[in-house]
Amino acid sequence: MKIPSLLLVAGAGAMTVAGLCWAAGPTPSDASPIYGVRIPAGYRDWTLVAPAQEAAPLDELRAVVGNRKALKAYRIGARAFPDGTVLVKLAWKHTPSPDFPPASIPGAATTVQVMIKDSRRYAATGGWGFGRFVDGRPVDQAQHETCFACHAARVKDRDYVFTRYAP
Amino acid sequence: MKIPSLLLVAGAGAMTVAGLCWAAGPTPSDASPIYGVRIPAGYRDWTLVAPAQEAAPLDELRAVVGNRKALKAYRIGARAFPDGTVLVKLAWKHTPSPDFPPASIPGAATTVQVMIKDSRRYAATGGWGFGRFVDGRPVDQAQHETCFACHAARVKDRDYVFTRYAP
Numbered sequence: 001m002k003i004p005s006l007l008l009v010a011g012a013g014a015m016t017v018a019g020l021c022w023a024a025g026p027t028p029s030d031a032s033p034i035y036g037v038r039i040p041a042g043y044r045d046w047t048l049v050a051p052a053q054e055a056a057p058l059d060e061l062r063a064v065v066g067n068r069k070a071l072k073a074y075r076i077g078a079r080a081f082p083d084g085t086v087l088v089k090l091a092w093k094h095t096p097s098p099d100f101p102p103a104s105i106p107g108a109a110t111t112v113q114v115m116i117k118d119s120r121r122y123a124a125t126g127g128w129g130f131g132r133f134v135d136g137r138p139v140d141q142a143q144h145e146t147c148f149a150c151h152a153a154r155v156k157d158r159d160y161v162f163t164r165y166a167p
Numbered sequence: 168m169k170i171p172s173l174l175l176v177a178g179a180g181a182m183t184v185a186g187l188c189w190a191a192g193p194t195p196s197d198a199s200p201i202y203g204v205r206i207p208a209g210y211r212d213w214t215l216v217a218p219a220q221e222a223a224p225l226d227e228l229r230a231v232v233g234n235r236k237a238l239k240a241y242r243i244g245a246r247a248f249p250d251g252t253v254l255v256k257l258a259w260k261h262t263p264s265p266d267f268p269p270a271s272i273p274g275a276a277t278t279v280q281v282m283i284k285d286s287r288r289y290a291a292t293g294g295w296g297f298g299r300f301v302d303g304r305p306v307d308q309a310q311h312e313t314c315f316a317c318h319a320a321r322v323k324d325r326d327y328v329f330t331r332y333a334p
Contacts, residue, residue, distance in 0.1 A: 044334075045238075047211070051218035051230045053261070053271040063218045063230060063333075071212075092333055094220070099321050099329055104220040106333035154266050162266055166230075166259055166273035167211075 033141035035122065037114050037131030040067070043088040047071050050166035053094065061106050062091045064163040074165035081159050083127075085117040089163070110134070115161070126152060126160045200308035202289065204281050204298030207234070210255040214238050217333035220261065228273050229258045231330040241332035248326055250294075252284040256330070277301070282328070293319060293327045 031038050046065040054060040066074070067086045095107030112133045119127035130147035132139045151160040158164075198205050213232040221227040233241070234253045262274030279300045286294035297314035299306045318327040325331075 045214045047213075048215045048230055048232060048257075050273050051228050052264070052273075053220050053228060055269045055271070058269070061218050061220060063215055065215060090215075090333070097219070097329075102222045102225070103329075104222070105331065106217050106219075109334060162264075162270075164272065166228075166257070167276060 030136070030138065032131035032138040032144055034144045035129035035131060037116050037129045039112055039114060039131070039133055039136065040086050040088065043086070046088065049074060049087065049163050052163070059094045060091045060110060061094050061104065062089055064089045079159070081117045081161065083117050083119055087115045087161065087163070089113040126156070128160055197304065199298035199305040199311055201311045202296035202298060204283050204296045206279055206281060206298070206300055206303065207253050207255065210253070213255065216241060216254065216330050219330070226261045227258045227277060228261050228271065229256055231256045246326070248284045248328065250284050250286055254282045254328065254330070256280040293323070295327055
């Protein structure tokens with residue numbers, strides 16, 4: 001089948017538009033803007049680092065899990081995490097338990113947030129790449145621009161990682 | 168070496184006393200009273216089922232992890248958990264984050280609580296054996312007498328398990 005040359009031109013144009021969208025904001029990719037971080041396969045089976053609660057307005061329960069490199073570094077008390085470390089924070093709305101009044105439990109899932117250590121690729125951001133996902137899709141570039149600034153301002157001395165291991 | 172008969176009698180007496188202590192309250196064993204449940208090896212690497220928060224007076228952050236049988240049953244939506252299921256609840260004091268004011272994080276560890284499914288051994292308690300541990304040691308019999316009554320009163324229709332899987 002012969003493809004009309006007009007269609008080829010239109011196709012090239014669409015690719016360019018998609019590229020611009022990727023750089024400018026929400027992206028059709030499954031990778032985060034700026035960092036190109038994806039949700040890692042199998043993370044839901046990883047080992048718990050620690051749970052947390054975030055007060056209003058977010059009002060969430062959270063749990064950070066890590067891959068083997070992450071857990072090993074936590075457990076030996078490493079000063080920095082090695083390349084290949086991946087941390088994933090799961091978050092849900094903070095919801096009263098219908099079964100036991102003093103308890104609150106996870107409601108709807110809100111975000112999945114990922115940190116990946118690659119000291120070469122992410123040399124400009126402390127060695128970390130960041131990804132923030134809602135319903136499996138990365139949020140926009142503006143939100144990703146806030147990740148490193150906050151980590152650098154608050155926990156630079158812990159290799160930019162907020163979460164401590166809960167024994 | 169010949170063992171004096173008096174020593175043998177004394178030894179038997181000590182065993183009897185130990186047996187009585189075991190039945191009456193705190194036990195020198197690492198197994199829970201009533202159920203004989205121990206803290207399972209390697210549980211700290213198991214997969215997260217869900218975090219939770221418990222309000223005052225306990226004021227705790229918690230996380231339930233499960234072994235493979237537990238997670239498989241949760242993920243297929245099984246009506247009941249199979250024999251061999253083990254669930255472990257870790258708990259810590261609910262402590263303000265020193266790094267990020269809206270967050271609360273795990274403080275000192277408080278209890279580790281274990282449920283083990285063995286429908287024969289624990290037929291009288293819905294198929295579940297319970298263990299509650301502080302600093303790695305089981306708490307007394309009186310506390311263990313409350314486990315099944317509460318689970319039976321509140322979540323009998325979910326195979327006596329409070330915690331739902333947080334996706």
